[in-house]
Amino acid sequence: MLILHEMFASLQGEGPHTGRPAFFIRLSGCVPPLCPWCDTKVAWADGEKISVDALLAAVERSGHRFVVITGGEPLRQWETGLHELDAALFDAGVEVQYETSGKVPIPAGIRGEVICSPKYLSGVWHVDPVSLSRAHHLKFVACEETVSEIDAFVSDHALNLDRVWLMPKGMHREEQIARLPFVWDHCVKKGYRLASRLHILAFDTKKGI
C-alpha cells in the first residue's frame, strides 16, 4: 500500500524533461528537516491509502507512458510499496522519473530516472551521500544568497556539471521572472544547466498543475 496525496495529468514543468506530457503521482509525507519554503506543504500530511494495482490502473487509464513520481518525499515509501510500483511500471514499459530531496538514500536497483534536489537548511546540506552517487541529475534551487554554497557543494563532491541544474528560487511568477537572468548568467559562468519552473511561469501559484 502507498499513501497518495494526488495524481493528475499535466506537463513536466521542471528539469531535464521540461515540457514533456506526464502523469503525476504525488505521494504523501516528507522526512525532516522540513523546508520552510516548501511549496507542497499540503502533501506533508497523511493522504489516501492506495494499492499498487490501483495506481497501475490509473496510469493505464491516463494513456500516458511517462510518469513522474514526486512528493513530499516519495522514496520514504520505497519499502512499503514503491519498489513494487517501480518494478510494475518498468515491466509495463512505462518510463518513470522520480523527484527526491535525497534525504533518504536512493535505493539500489531503482529503475526510474532520479532527479535529486538537495536541500540547504541552517547552513547544512541535507542529502545522503548514497543519493549523490545514484542520482541521474541534481537540481538546486538557486538565488543570490545560495549560489556560492551550491558552487562549493558541486566542487566539493566533484559533480559532473552535465548533471547539475539550477532552478531559480521563487514560488510566484514575478519572482521566477525577476531571478531568471541572474541564474541564467550564473549557469553560463559555471557550465550548469538551467531549469526554470514552467508551471509557475504559466499558472503562477495555482496548484495541481
Ligand code: SF4
Ligand atoms: S524536501 Fe521537498 S517536499 Fe520535503 S519539505 Fe523540502 S521542499 Fe517540501
